[in-house]
Amino acid sequence: xxxxxxxxxGACCSVAGSIIPLWDRGDGYCKYLTKDNLCSIYKDRPDICxxxxxxxxxxxxxxxxxxxxxxxxxxxxxxxxxxxxxxSKG
Ligand code: SF4
Ligand code: SF4
Numbered sequence: 041x042x043x044x045x046x047x048x049x050g051a052c053c054s055v056a057g058s059i060i061p062l063w064d065r066g067d068g069y070c071k072y073l074t075k076d077n078l079c080s081i082y083k084d085r086p087d088i089c090x091x092x093x094x095x096x097x098x099x100x101x102x103x104x105x106x107x108x109x110x111x112x113x114x115x116x117x118x119x120x121x122x123x124x125x126x127x128s129k130g
Contacts, residue, residue, distance in 0.1 A: 047107040050077035052089075059088065 053073045057064025065071035072080045079085055091101065102108045 048077040049106045
């Protein structure tokens, strides 16, 4: 069974600047995002950067995350698709 894997697209860190202006590296992306699209403070990242499944629906997660969207495409029309968050970013 396919498992979700972060595609390191950086999309989820692209709006950090509008949420925490001090973290804006100048183009809206978070200044802690490395050139390889990894979080340089991953272990100490703030709560807002952690997925809390009690506050976000599976559908919202899929909309926000390229990796999940690609995984869902591979399982096209599978109504039972559920994001598998066993693998985290980094
Ligand atoms: S702290 Fe890390 S996970 Fe959070 S927006 Fe910045 S780079 Fe992304
Ligand atoms: S968690 Fe999703 S949106 Fe964020 S970098 Fe990975 S694939 Fe992209």
